[in-house]
Amino acid sequence: MEYFKSGLKSVLGAPQPGSQPTGAETVEKLVDRVTSSTLLEDRRDACRALKALSRKYRLEVGAQGMDALHQVLEADRADCEIIGYSLDTLCNITSAEKFEEENEGNNVHLNVNVGEQFTEMFIKNPDNVSLVLSFLEEYDFRVRWPAVKLLTSLLTNKPKDIQDIVLVSPMGVSKLMDLLADSREVIRNDALLLLIQLTKGNANIQKIVAFENAFDRLFDVIKEEGWMDGGIVVEDCLLLMLNLLKNNTSNINFFKEGSYIQKLAPMFEIPDNIEEMGWSPQKVSNIHCVLQLVRTLVSPNNPVQITSVCQKNLRNANLLEALCNILMANGVPADILTETINAVGEVIRGNLNNQEYFCTVMAPSNPPRPAIVVLLMSMVNEKQPFSLRCAVLYCFECFLFKNEIGQQQVVQTLLPSTTNSTALTTGQLLCGGLFNIDPLSNWFSSVALSHTLIENPAQKEQLLRVLLATNLGSQPVSLLHQCAVYLQQTNKLQSKIGMLMLLSTWMAHCTPAVAIFLNVPGAMAFLTAQTSANEYDNNEELLQGLCAFLMGICVVFNDNSVQNYSKENLSQLIEKRVGLETYVSKLGEISRHEVYAKAAKQPQIKAKYTNDLLLEFEFCKLFKALEGVIVKTLGAQKQLSNGMTELSLSEQENGLLLQYKDLIRDQDRRLQDSNRELRAVAEERDILKAQLEELQQTNSQLQDQNTLLKAQLSAGAVSLTSENPTEPNVENIENIALQQKLKQLEDENVEKDAELERLRKDQDDLLELLTDQDCRLNTFKNRLRELGENIEDDEDSDNNSAGEPDVK
Known part of the structure; x- marks a missing residue:
């Protein structure tokens, strides 16, 4: 500390006996020394002192010294030491972090983000950012590292603005990419963090970074760090890859065509004794990131052709096999297992070769069981984690997606068999979960079974052959009949909704299924009562909408084979008991419900809580396709029954x-x-919009002036305490004028905000x-x-x- 004080004395000169300069006065003298000294050594000492004060007196240094620091960066760039001091000082005053020294040193506490304000002032001239980028070309550690830190600080405060400036700066991205080859790890690692922030949500920067050989450099770093056993640097590399690939089909194409998929293989090498070795938290994070990377390549949101090629490449690189090995391994953490199940699902989704391979995967149990059976056992087990059960259902849906052979195999396990096999089958697990006491198992099994029927009319009729023995000695009933009975008997909302989705999928485009349902005692009476109910609970309204939808399916796909429930009779039933307007309104409750919007976005089931599982992606597609058909059919039936309405109007009508x-x-x-x-x-509105933009520009200027005025006031407030308040001086008169100007500016802001x-x-x-x-x-x-x-x-x-x- 004494050394620091002696350094300040040499820069500022010894103070007068008995007087102690304030922080603002000290900063002012140092800034003056930086701008007016002719000797480089004096300017360098002053910059070093400003750097030392920039944490404790950030406001004063930023308000008074920013222009001086910029002047140093332009005029003294040949001297690495003074450039380093200036960059460090700018990094401190623009930092989003609040320093402990600030609380100790400031008498005035401002409720503003000082770092963001100074960042905005600094980047108003884009050339300032380009100037900092130019210092990345300097290899000297004293310059390159603070330049990286300053860019990171600016990017944290104003990401969109900095992205735009870097994008138009000549060779701006190239200069950043060169940092990944720096042998000094601290610079390389900080450059990784900088690139992660820079590439977020900006497709153009993502493309440039990818074509600047980013993937090769990142794989080199991951290899140097020890693949999945590496530290947090491996995770940072994978996060940057994720940023480059997410929602960027151009980069995904570049990744698969550059044979980078094959380079992922070493990341999935799990040692045989992993259960004994355990999973470190960092390894869990690394595996989680690489699983997300695989899912990004085969996401259902990607174009079908890209996804298909990536799925094929993953299979050829034996990565699907590696994922299945993790799936069946012992001791895998629950979150890694869940993400692996999701990844396997998306790698096989819609790809027949991969789906057939997944059928052959066996779990290392005694006796060995198919992996699909083991997964479904977890899905219908209420003791398993909720996220894991959701992942299993999603994986099962992906296995059945556009897979008629797989759908047939599942339905076949429910039909009578000539073999006396005692092995547990997928059909038995689904049937057991369908009528379980756990409502979540009911919902999972209903959705899973409905996916065996999607776009497969043959399996809908095959499933009608499934018979269940309900009571000892009684005649067996069809599975559809039992589903209709269970729908009436259960009092659990989630079970009812799952069953209604299954029945709707089953009966749509299948007249024999509709006929069986109409013959179930009380089935139509139940639907009618639910549809005409006046409950106002949000989820009850959804239930009523689903009942209305199933009633509409019974009308549209009715072959008039059930005497009392012909198409015309059902239409009249809806009109008289429910009312056509009420019916259409109830039907519309489905698409208006918040869970519909969430479920219709993506095939993967995402929910935080068990009660959030109500609707499902494929059912939403079915509803969207049939809603208009149902309303149109009912309207046509009404016209048929009423005849020519205008001819039968009375005089009063x-x-x-x-x-x-x-x-x-x-x-x-x-x-x-x-x-x-x-x-x-x-x-x-257009005029107001123009006025608003003008007001925003004015407001920005006023904020800058406000920040500077407060900095000056804070310096003046300290000097006032050392003076005799009864004796007016010049400083009392810097302060009164400033306070009046500040109040005037604030009043103008309030008036303009009120007018807007x-x-x-x-x-x-x-x-x-x-x-x-x-x-x-x-x-x-x-x-x-x-x-x-x-x-x-x-x-x-x-x-x-x-x-x-x-x-x-």
Whole structure:
């Protein structure tokens, strides 16, 4: 400490006896020395002192010294020592971290992110970032390392801005990539972290990094670090690879064509004694990352051709075999096992060769069992982790996806067999889980069994042959009959929803299945009661929607073979007992439910809690395909039963119809006026948007001034405490003026924010009014359509040159 004090004395000169300079005064003198000294040695000493003060007096150094530091970077770049001090100082003042020294040294605490504010000021001139990038070419450790740290700090605070600047900077990405070849590990490792942040969410940078030989360099680093037994550097390399490949088909193509898939093989080499050796936390993290990397290559979201080639390459590189070995190994941590099951599922999904190979995988049990059977045993076992059970279901779905042979094999295990084999089969496990007391097992088994029937009409009819012995001595009943009975008897919501999805998948496009269901006592009465119920619970509404959907399937795929439940009779039942409007509304509850949006996004089942498992991806596809068909069929049946509606209208109904026509004409005129007002609002919105951008620019400038003013005030506040408050001086008059200016700026900000909020509220009110008017108009039009009127759509009304709707 004494050495540091003596250094400051040599730079600043000895203070007057009895006086102690404040931090702000010290910084001011140092900055003056940096800008005015002619000797390089003096400037270097001043920069070293600023670096030492930049953590404790970050605000003062940043507010007063940023321009001086930039001047040093441009003028003294031949001297590595002073450049290093300047870069370190900039790194400290732009850091997102809050230093302990700041709390000790500052009398004024500001509720602002100081590092972000100084970053914004620094990058307002993009050339500043390009200047820092140029220092990466300097091999001297004192320059290169602080340059990497400064870029990381800037990127942490303003990622999008820095990405854009680096992208247009000449050879900017190339300079960063060269850091991976640096023999000094600290620079190489920090460069990895910098590239991980730089490549997030920016496809253009990802492509440039990939074509700068990134994959080769990363594999070299992973090999040097010891593959999966390596430390956190291996994980960082894999995370960077993930960034380069996720949602980037160009890079995935480059990865598979460059034979990089084969280079993944050493990462899956698991020693035989792994159970005795154990899994270190770092090894678990490394394996988890490489499993995600494999899944990125074969993700269902990728184009089909790319996924198919990657699946083939993974099989040829024996990586599917390696994944299955991990799957069947003992002592594998639960999270690694879960991710491995998901990875195996996506590697075999839709690929017949891989699916056939998976059929041959046997678990090392006594006696040996197929891997599929062992996995399903885990799925229907309520003691297994929830995430693991979800992964098994997803893997089973992937095994059956576009695999008619696999679907047939599963259904075959449920049919009567001539062999007396006592081995547990997939069909027995699914059937047992279907009627288990555990509602989650019911749901899993229902979904799994429904996947044996998707796009396979032959298996739907084969499954109708499955008979179950319910009670001793009683006649066996069909599996579908028992599912319909169980649906009525169970009081568990999740079990009901799973069963309804299975029945809907089974009965869609299968008239024999519909006929069997209609013959089950109480089945239609149950669906009718559920559909017409008035429960307001969110999940109960979903249940009612599913019951309505199954009723609609019974109408659409009805061959009129059941006398009391012909297509016409069921349509009348829906109209009289439920009401067509109510029925359509209940049907729409499915797609309006929040779980529908989540389930329809991707095939993989993702849920945090067991209660979140309600709908499933393939069922959502089925519902989307049939919803319109059901509504159209019911509408056609209604027209058939009612005949020509207009001819049978009474005089009173005709009068009411004329009133509705007049009302619609009036509403159409109002709608046209509203459209004109909406266009005016849109123009006003564009004007407001321009004003908002101007206000944001002004606000940004005011924030910069605000930060500087607060820094100056903090320095002035300290000096005031040492003066006699009763004696006015010049400093008291730097401070009063600044406080008045600061208050004026803050008042301007408040006024502009209030004005902007008022304009936004006016626009929201107008839009709400237009929405309400549009809803009322649609209600009247729907009422007329029910009375048999042919009403034009809104687009036709807008194009009507006569200015009056054509009501026929």
